Amino acid sequence: MVGTNTGKGGLTVNEGAYSAICAQINSGFEIQKLVQYIGWKPDKMVRSGDVYLVHCPIHQDSVFRTLVLNPRNNTYHCKHVNCAGNRPSDFLDLLVKVFNKSLPEVIHDVVTHFGPEYFRLSTKQVAIIGELVKVAREQRLIEKPA
Numbered sequence: 001m002v003g004t005n006t007g008k009g010g011l012t013v014n015e016g017a018y019s020a021i022c023a024q025i026n027s028g029f030e031i032q033k034l035v036q037y038i039g040w041k042p043d044k045m046v047r048s049g050d051v052y053l054v055h056c057p058i059h060q061d062s063v064f065r066t067l068v069l070n071p072r073n074n075t076y077h078c079k080h081v082n083c084a085g086n087r088p089s090d091f092l093d094l095l096v097k098v099f100n101k102s103l104p105e106v107i108h109d110v111v112t113h114f115g116p117e118y119f120r121l122s123t124k125q126v127a128i129i130g131e132l133v134k135v136a137r138e139q140r141l142i143e144k145p146a
């Protein structure tokens, strides 16, 4: 991730502030809320020792519970070798892959859905998220073929 200067009198978002927001949101997620947000009912979760197993929403498995959610460090990975979620990463990365959106858009969506107080975000952090999502949406418009 690189620093994003949003220009036009907007905030200059440095990498540190962005990483801190990502870490704060990721660690703030309760696993049941995450699963519900993806659209899974909590009863679809199976506890296995320290982790939870669910059907993988990335490769859309409805037979095996290949997706491992680790509440200790809020990370996930899919046990299916051909799945895009095979490499372990954090919950925000899971949402990026499930919803096929950019990271700033995912952050903006979850903060809108749960409210900034759920993740204990400051007013300044919320403003930074607003700037980041604006840039991400502009980039998406540019990348889209006419």
Ligand SMILES: [Zn+2]
Pocket: 056, 057, 058, 059, 060, 066, 067, 078, 079, 080, 083, 084, 085, 086
């Ligand atoms: Zn998968």
